[in-house]
Amino acid sequence: MDFNLNEEQQMLSDTIQRLVRNTYGFEQREAFYRSDTGDSPEFWRQLSELGITSVPIAQAYDGFGGSGVESMVVMKELGRGLCLESYLHSQIYGAGLVQQLGSPDQCQRILPAVAAGDCRLAVADEEAGSHYHVDRIECRATPCERGWRLNGRKRVVIGGERARYLLVTAHIDGTEGVSLFILDPKSEGVSRIGYPCADGPQACDLLLEDIYVEADDLLGHPGGALSALHYQRGRAMAAQCAEALGSMEEAFRLTLDYLKTRQQFGSPISGFQVLQHRMADMRGELELATSMTILAACVADDPGSGERSRKLTAAKFITARASQMIAEQAIQLHGGIGMTWEYALAHHAKRLVMLTHQFGDDDFHLGGYSALLDVPGRANHN
Amino acid sequence: MDIHFTPEEQAFRDEVRAFLTSELPADIASRVRLGRRLTKDDHLHWQRILNRRGWYAVNWPEAYGGTGWTVVQKHIFEEECAAFGAPRIISFGVNMVAPVIIRFGSEAQKSWYLPRILSGEDWWCQGYSEPGAGSDLAGLKTRAERDGDHYVVNGQKTWTTLGQHANRIFCLVRTDTSARKQEGISFLLIDMDSPGITVRPIITLDGEHEVNEVFFDNVRVPVGNLVGEENRGWTCAKYLLTHERTGQAGIGLSKAALAHLKDIAARERNGGGMLVDDPLFRARIAEVEMRLMAVEMSTLRILAATRDGGVPGAESSLLKIQGSEIRQAISDLTRKALGPNALPFLEEELNPGFDDFPLYRNYSAAPASQYFNLRKLSIYGGSNEIQKNIIAKRLLEL
Ligand SMILES: Cc1cc2nc3c(=O)[nH]c(=O)nc-3n(C[C@H](O)[C@H](O)[C@H](O)COP(=O)(O)OP(=O)(O)OC[C@H]3O[C@@H](n4cnc5c(N)ncnc54)[C@H](O)[C@@H]3O)c2cc1C
Numbered sequence: 001m002d003f004n005l006n007e008e009q010q011m012l013s014d015t016i017q018r019l020v021r022n023t024y025g026f027e028q029r030e031a032f033y034r035s036d037t038g039d040s041p042e043f044w045r046q047l048s049e050l051g052i053t054s055v056p057i058a059q060a061y062d063g064f065g066g067s068g069v070e071s072m073v074v075m076k077e078l079g080r081g082l083c084l085e086s087y088l089h090s091q092i093y094g095a096g097l098v099q100q101l102g103s104p105d106q107c108q109r110i111l112p113a114v115a116a117g118d119c120r121l122a123v124a125d126e127e128a129g130s131h132y133h134v135d136r137i138e139c140r141a142t143p144c145e146r147g148w149r150l151n152g153r154k155r156v157v158i159g160g161e162r163a164r165y166l167l168v169t170a171h172i173d174g175t176e177g178v179s180l181f182i183l184d185p186k187s188e189g190v191s192r193i194g195y196p197c198a199d200g201p202q203a204c205d206l207l208l209e210d211i212y213v214e215a216d217d218l219l220g221h222p223g224g225a226l227s228a229l230h231y232q233r234g235r236a237m238a239a240q241c242a243e244a245l246g247s248m249e250e251a252f253r254l255t256l257d258y259l260k261t262r263q264q265f266g267s268p269i270s271g272f273q274v275l276q277h278r279m280a281d282m283r284g285e286l287e288l289a290t291s292m293t294i295l296a297a298c299v300a301d302d303p304g305s306g307e308r309s310r311k312l313t314a315a316k317f318i319t320a321r322a323s324q325m326i327a328e329q330a331i332q333l334h335g336g337i338g339m340t341w342e343y344a345l346a347h348h349a350k351r352l353v354m355l356t357h358q359f360g361d362d363d364f365h366l367g368g369y370s371a372l373l374d375v376p377g378r379a380n381h382n
Numbered sequence: 383m384d385i386h387f388t389p390e391e392q393a394f395r396d397e398v399r400a401f402l403t404s405e406l407p408a409d410i411a412s413r414v415r416l417g418r419r420l421t422k423d424d425h426l427h428w429q430r431i432l433n434r435r436g437w438y439a440v441n442w443p444e445a446y447g448g449t450g451w452t453v454v455q456k457h458i459f460e461e462e463c464a465a466f467g468a469p470r471i472i473s474f475g476v477n478m479v480a481p482v483i484i485r486f487g488s489e490a491q492k493s494w495y496l497p498r499i500l501s502g503e504d505w506w507c508q509g510y511s512e513p514g515a516g517s518d519l520a521g522l523k524t525r526a527e528r529d530g531d532h533y534v535v536n537g538q539k540t541w542t543t544l545g546q547h548a549n550r551i552f553c554l555v556r557t558d559t560s561a562r563k564q565e566g567i568s569f570l571l572i573d574m575d576s577p578g579i580t581v582r583p584i585i586t587l588d589g590e591h592e593v594n595e596v597f598f599d600n601v602r603v604p605v606g607n608l609v610g611e612e613n614r615g616w617t618c619a620k621y622l623l624t625h626e627r628t629g630q631a632g633i634g635l636s637k638a639a640l641a642h643l644k645d646i647a648a649r650e651r652n653g654g655g656m657l658v659d660d661p662l663f664r665a666r667i668a669e670v671e672m673r674l675m676a677v678e679m680s681t682l683r684i685l686a687a688t689r690d691g692g693v694p695g696a697e698s699s700l701l702k703i704q705g706s707e708i709r710q711a712i713s714d715l716t717r718k719a720l721g722p723n724a725l726p727f728l729e730e731e732l733n734p735g736f737d738d739f740p741l742y743r744n745y746s747a748a749p750a751s752q753y754f755n756l757r758k759l760s761i762y763g764g765s766n767e768i769q770k771n772i773i774a775k776r777l778l779e780l
Binding site for chain 2: 126274331367
């Protein structure tokens with residue numbers, strides 16, 4: 001076992017850390033949030049120039065071919081900076097799905113452009129009633145001449161308004177399983193309703209009424225996308241743990257600094273033992289989240305197995321719990337200041353809590369892990 | 383011992399229900415239920431309806447226009463108002479400064495201010511906290527210096543809730559800098575229209591304009607606006623705080639929020655079935671419901687043990703902690719119930735005047751914002767850490 005980054009990974013970490021620090025100050029972030037695009041096209045351009053957009057993408061498609069560890073390194077810094085770009089949903093989740101399911105032609109058409117940062121992806125897999133279950137959807141695809149017609153409504157497609165391609169899940173009439181389609185959002189009749197999420201990034205609802213997609217816009221074979229969706233959600237969860245970790249570290253740091261400077265009753269409030277213990281508890285949660293983020297990064301690219309699923313589920317569960325605890329306590333220990341829009345801490349708290357609303361919250365993963373629980377002599381429930 | 387409501391109390395509940403059914407405006411109730419923002423007029427409108435019925439100043443003695451209700455009646459009233467979606471009563475005037483004026487004020491102050499509170503002419507805000515004086519309230523620095531018939535006030539207050547609506551502010555100010563911290567403080571009533579006052583908004587993490595900074599630059603306040611004696615303001619402050627904390631148990635609000643949570647859980651799908659049928663989520667609701675039952679009983683028990691409604695400090699601290707934690711727990715589950723549907727931040731759907739079609743459901747825009755907003759419950763009115771210090775010192779005598 002080796003828990004250290006290698007030299008190349010350390011360089012990647014330094015590079016992105018520097019970039020985020022220089023371009024993503026809190027005031028700049030606020031300006032990006034309020035801008036038309038809701039993020040920073042310039043920052044994205046820099047990510048692409050430095051080759052960071054290509055990190056998770058296979059070398060065969062002009063990517064860097066990074067592993068879960070490289071994704072972790074990148075996401076942690078994007079989390080620390082509260083970045084608004086949908087790197088995770090596009091470069092890790094979206095590109096992962098194309099890579100796993102797509103034909104060589106489809107991959108060639110899409111992935112090099114994604115790696116270069118010229119084209120972003122967004123995954124439309126949640127619906128109003130799906131509640132994190134990617135298989136329990138209502139969107140339908142009906143075969144038609146030379147293609148399919150899509151009908152349904154997708155919710156909270158993160159990065160959906162800026163995406164060049166949307167990856168849309170649907171049931172094909174008459175087949176079992178879930179299918180995945182490449183949809184050009186500029187296709188006739190597609191409508192997107194955009195909004196910011198509570199923690200800042202842009203998302204949209206996607207309304208599909210008899211939308212035509214071509215036959216070769218199906219990724220993989222009909223009804224064959226589910227295992228790829230589960231697998232790639234696992235990779236995305238691992239990356240999201242890292243994003244949360246970066247944000248937790250920053251929230252923790254800001255809180256610790258604040259306790260040392262805030263004076264009440266004639267001395268810094270860091271002198272109160274109850275606050276010291278609270279910080280010690282937060283530090284404990286941070287430690288567990290760090291460990292599970294590393295574990296998740298290291299198994300994210302393993303072949304699918306019960307063991308991999310258990311580890312990724314556990315990582316998401318532990319990180320979600322830690323995120324909420326640290327978010328709530330960081331605000332509490334700040335007092336009123338912690339609740340103000342003007343102060344980065346409040347936005348970390350929002351990011352940390354709202355991240356648990358993607359890819360399943362702690363309860364979802366508690367249920368998931370229970371089903372996978374390994375009890376000698378008994379079959380598990382999955 | 384008998385924990386059942388008497389026939390008289392039952393009859394009172396029916397009377398309150400009948401009143402709410404006929405008098406509470408439906409549009410306001412719907413905004414309250416769905417967690418949308420209320421306007422100043424919404425509050426004033428409801429206040430006037432209550433006042434017409436003589437049910438606005440529930441905590442005042444009858445002689446001043448109060449109800450003379452028992453603790454149980456107040457509890458029933460609060461519970462029913464919350465259940466029907468009545469706006470919460472903004473306490474600063476009717477439940478904070480008024481009890482102080484009644485207890486410590488002059489006859490002139492009583493006859494001038496109390497009717498104006500009842501009628502809604504005056505909207506009060508609370509000027510206690512300062513940038514440097516939060517938990518350590520007695521560390522406040524805003525100065526009031528005597529100049530003839532006036533005090534001249536200089537300094538800054540902060541976190542002033544709904545100060546943007548207020549025409550009056552009650553302030554703790556320092557009138558003697560040489561005395562021990564608590565001893566040089568006075569309780570002053572100030573007209574917000576006075577020259578030298580500036581109000582600046584503070585936007586909270588949910589995008590809400592609920593609190594403000596208030597700056598005082600040579601503000602002249604007539605000496606007649608002093609409540610009680612000069613340098614004895616701390617007594618008023620403490621008296622008021624126990625009133626504030628008792629109100630904060632918020633059992634009625636928690637019960638209404640729990641009902642709303644169940645309603646959402648019964649309407650949100652969880653893949654195939656409804657979320658409320660998911661055994662784990664159901665158990666989470668069950669847990670808060672049982673706990674709320676215990677907090678409600680404790681509130682009634684503790685309140686019943688006191689005659690005049692002024693709750694002894696340490697017990698009100700217990701109630702404040704339990705009451706705030708349960709409300710936060712319910713808001714946590716309500717946010718979670720929405721799953722990914724909690725993510726969109728649709729401010730326009732929260733604003734008054736929105737009666738368009740919501741993007742998803744009429745209840746879905748508020749829960750995430752509300753969860754973040756309610757972090758305040760464990761911070762204000764004396765943070766929960768401070769309440770525990772009080773319990774340790776006063777109740778446990780440690
Ligand atoms: C939404 C909102 C509305 C408000 N409305 C009003 C209003 O209308 N009028 C008004 O006057 N004020 C108002 N307040 C202010 C509120 O009363 C203060 O925020 C509160 O007293 C805490 O002070 P602080 O924010 O300065 O935190 P601090 O006092 O700096 O506390 C920071 C942290 O240190 C802890 N701490 C401090 N001292 C101790 C100790 N001795 N032992 C252990 N822990 C300690 C606190 O619990 C907290 O966790 C409001 C606050 C909020 C958030």
